């Protein structure tokens with residue numbers, strides 16, 4: 001595994017950063033992607049120092065822009081000759097309705113569509129390696145999600161918007177994407193996970209004051225990002241997951257049942273086709 005190249009979205013903070021550190025300590029070539037170049041470069045240098053591994057690189061990527069996703073995939077393909085594991089880790093939670101540069105509701109656009117497009121663009125590189133894997137960071141929130149195809153561009157308006165519902169929808173979308181990719185690309189081992197409730201700044205970045213306060217008070221009871229990275233690491237590298245694809249794992253690396261929505265094959269297929277249409281790629 002030592003000569004493998006691993007690409008992690010959202011490797012600049014929280015769980016993604018912890019995942020990148022462990023992989024670098026194991027001697028992998030790690031490429032982190034993030035939307036803030038100054039922060040990305042600084043984190044890259046810190047990770048190199050902490051891991052004593054010079055093979056850590058940074059690529060600018062804003063998942064809220066299809067143009068940026070395309071540029072990041074192009075840059076990755078140009079700079080690196082292989083991709084063994086893609087970890088789609090980046091994510092946001094926002095209490096307020098926000099739209100991506102392409103006009104999609106933020107959670108759906110960043111958490112799902114950006115990763116959907118990125119994975120599609122990097123697929124040729126993945127398929128060029130002997131045992132490719134895709135790891136998608138979802139959440140148990142997906143159990144409460146449903147896909148509202150009529151409200152993916154914030155059509156409901158700011159007053160009727162619920163950040164929790166939009167987040168759950170995006171995490172369900174990631175699971176449906178996981179299952180459909182596993183079904184379509186048998187050579188790519190693709191799984192999704194819940195990392196646990198993890199002490200990061202996730203719940204503070206774009207929450208209203210009530211949720212932010214709630215997150216702040218619960219922080220002492222949350223697990224360390226290094227522990228939150230465990231299932232991502234397991235799905236990215238453990239030999240025992242080689243034969244499992246299209247599944248959902250919890251924070252203790254146990255395979256968990258899918259909810260009724262996530263297990264719906266017709267919904268997975270419909271979302272795939274719609275995601276292709278929305279990102280402008282062929283299905």
Ligand SMILES: NC(=O)c1ccc[n+]([C@@H]2O[C@H](COP(=O)([O-])OP(=O)(O)OC[C@H]3O[C@@H](n4cnc5c(N)ncnc54)[C@H](OP(=O)(O)O)[C@@H]3O)[C@@H](O)[C@H]2O)c1
Nearest residue numbers: 010012013014015062063064089090091139197198200202
């Ligand atoms: N923490 C939890 O308890 C928990 C529970 C369940 C699931 N999760 C999931 O775990 C994943 C990681 O979350 P975390 O807790 O580590 O949160 P975090 O500390 O806020 O890290 C999120 C990462 O995503 C990046 N990101 C956000 N928007 C982006 C965009 N538009 N383009 C590119 N990168 C972007 C962030 O970049 P910046 O550094 O610029 O902010 C950061 O690197 C998320 O998918 C989240 O939904 C977390």
